[in-house]
Amino acid sequence: MAIDYSEKIPNNVNLAGDRTLQRALEHWQPRFLDWWRDMGPNDFASSDVYLRTAVGVDAQGWASYGAVKMPDYRWGIFLADAIPDRRIGFGDSYGEPAWQQVPGEFRSQFRRLIVTQGDTEPASVEQQHLLGHTCPSLYDLRNLFQVNVEEGRHLWAMVYLLHAHFGRDGREEAEELLARHSGDADKPRILGTFNEPISDWLSFFCFTYFTDRDGKFQLKSLAESSFDPLARTCRFMLTEEAHHMFVGETGISRVIRRTLEVMKQLGTDDVQALRREGVVDLPLLQRYLNFWFSSSLDLFGSEVSSNAASSFANGIKGRPDETTQYQDHVCTDASYELETPDGSGGVKKETVGMRNAMNEVLREAYVRDCEIGLKRWNMLIQKAGHEFRLKLPSTRFRRSIGAWANVATDPEGRIIARETYERGLSDWLPSPADRTYVTSLMQRVTTPGKMAGWVAPPDRGINNLGLDYEYVRLS
Ligand SMILES: [Fe+2]
Numbered sequence: 114m115a116i117d118y119s120e121k122i123p124n125n126v127n128l129a130g131d132r133t134l135q136r137a138l139e140h141w142q143p144r145f146l147d148w149w150r151d152m153g154p155n156d157f158a159s160s161d162v163y164l165r166t167a168v169g170v171d172a173q174g175w176a177s178y179g180a181v182k183m184p185d186y187r188w189g190i191f192l193a194d195a196i197p198d199r200r201i202g203f204g205d206s207y208g209e210p211a212w213q214q215v216p217g218e219f220r221s222q223f224r225r226l227i228v229t230q231g232d233t234e235p236a237s238v239e240q241q242h243l244l245g246h247t248c249p250s251l252y253d254l255r256n257l258f259q260v261n262v263e264e265g266r267h268l269w270a271m272v273y274l275l276h277a278h279f280g281r282d283g284r285e286e287a288e289e290l291l292a293r294h295s296g297d298a299d300k301p302r303i304l305g306t307f308n309e310p311i312s313d314w315l316s317f318f319c320f321t322y323f324t325d326r327d328g329k330f331q332l333k334s335l336a337e338s339s340f341d342p343l344a345r346t347c348r349f350m351l352t353e354e355a356h357h358m359f360v361g362e363t364g365i366s367r368v369i370r371r372t373l374e375v376m377k378q379l380g381t382d383d384v385q386a387l388r389r390e391g392v393v394d395l396p397l398l399q400r401y402l403n404f405w406f407s408s409s410l411d412l413f414g415s416e417v418s419s420n421a422a423s424s425f426a427n428g429i430k431g432r433p434d435e436t437t438q439y440q441d442h443v444c445t446d447a448s449y450e451l452e453t454p455d456g457s458g459g460v461k462k463e464t465v466g467m468r469n470a471m472n473e474v475l476r477e478a479y480v481r482d483c484e485i486g487l488k489r490w491n492m493l494i495q496k497a498g499h500e501f502r503l504k505l506p507s508t509r510f511r512r513s514i515g516a517w518a519n520v521a522t523d524p525e526g527r528i529i530a531r532e533t534y535e536r537g538l539s540d541w542l543p544s545p546a547d548r549t550y551v552t553s554l555m556q557r558v559t560t561p562g563k564m565a566g567w568v569a570p571p572d573r574g575i576n577n578l579g580l581d582y583e584y585v586r587l588s
């Protein structure tokens with residue numbers, strides 16, 4: 114169904130056909146805009162930003178580009194086209210027709226999941242709301258704002274489901290999504306990583322690489338859901354999400370390229386020499402990767418989880434690419450082997466039912482996806498003739514959730530003494546001095562085509578425009 118832009122709330126769900134729902138969402142809309150004004154990148158409210166807006170849901174040509182002031186962005190409700198006669202792809206109801214309504218017995222489970230997903234979307238906008246002031250270029254500034262408006266739209270996506278399918282509870286949850294705030298002492302966001310401040314662009318690139326990628330995997334598994342409106346919403350969100358990951362991957366690539374350039378000029382990899390030139394030394398980048406990767410791993414939950422098992426059994430949340438990647442979609446007899454700490458400094462092998470290990474299955478798929486960027490980055494370093502290699506720390510390292518929570522390990526995953534761990538942290542995670550240094554690099558650059566000294570220019574501009582295009586017209 115085509116997107117109707119003549120409506121107050123652009124949508125392709127025939128909102129006009131349900132007056133009660135339409136009124137309820139039109140009532141929520143000004144609250145959303147208030148939130149955007151208070152918590153979003155509001156210092157740039159009157160700037161013209163070269164943004165893409167969804168105008169369709171087909172793979173080809175779904176977006177249009179043009180200068181928009183962010184508060185005028187057309188946030189709306191867009192579901193991917195229905196798959197005719199879609200069947201449930203996994204769990205106890207495998208093969209039955211997909212649900213157009215939420216079955217009563219799974220209502221609270223669905224609601225919790227939608228709220229948790231919905232909570233992350235505005236959280237990231239809040240985390241990033243001051244970043245615009247230190248942009249390394251107008252190109253980057255535009256990308257930040259593109260990510261921000263789309264996270265706002267993802268909030269709309271979840272709020273639509275809450276309003277349309279969860280009655281009064283859903284409407285209350287939609288209000289709460291605007292009442293919790295990232296890092297708030299009294300009403301924080303639900304998940305830990307979304308309360309971490311993102312006050313520099315190196316963190317932003319790491320966040321879009323690692324944390325948005327967690328989002329991608331959550332969306333991929335919800336796109337398999339038996340509840341068809343949820344599946345369709347998530348399928349379309351994934352189209353937008355791809356750009357967020359692009360920002361992360363190319364952002365880190367550009368940091369590395371710039372550093373390699375300066376290493377070549379100076380003929381050294383000496384950290385102090387590089388810092389005097391104002392670039393990000395590779396060990397420093399490694400510590401940022403360690404921080405954001407380990408933090409994002411926790412978002413997948415415990416390795417062994419009865420919650421995950423019942424989510425799978427009830428058809429709520431599948432595995433990413435459930436239909437194409439797996440043979441057994443029921444998983445009642447399958448088992449999964451994992452390694453957990455034995456409590457006395459060693460590691461034991463444990464065999465659990467596959468359904469109970471679904472969080473771990475998802476996390477493994479995520480880790481494999483993360484590796485792809487690292488390979489590319491290491492290729493750059495190798496080509497420049499350096500031995501240094503970036504690597505992902507072990508999934509046991511610095512965990513706060515699951516079997517490895519609060520177990521002292523080094524980045525290789527070896528269990529070590531608590532004191533050794535505490536001492537090691539300054540080598541493994543960004544130190545206060547690292548953060549001060551990174552902050553000192555965050556000088557804003559707003560001349561079209563110019564880049565800050567710590568990051569190389571991207572390969573190309575947005576939507577075939579040149580790099581010197583004025584992607585944000587500051588006012
Ligand atoms: Fe999102």
Ligand SMILES: [Fe+2]
Nearest residue numbers: 325328354357
């Ligand atoms: Fe995202």
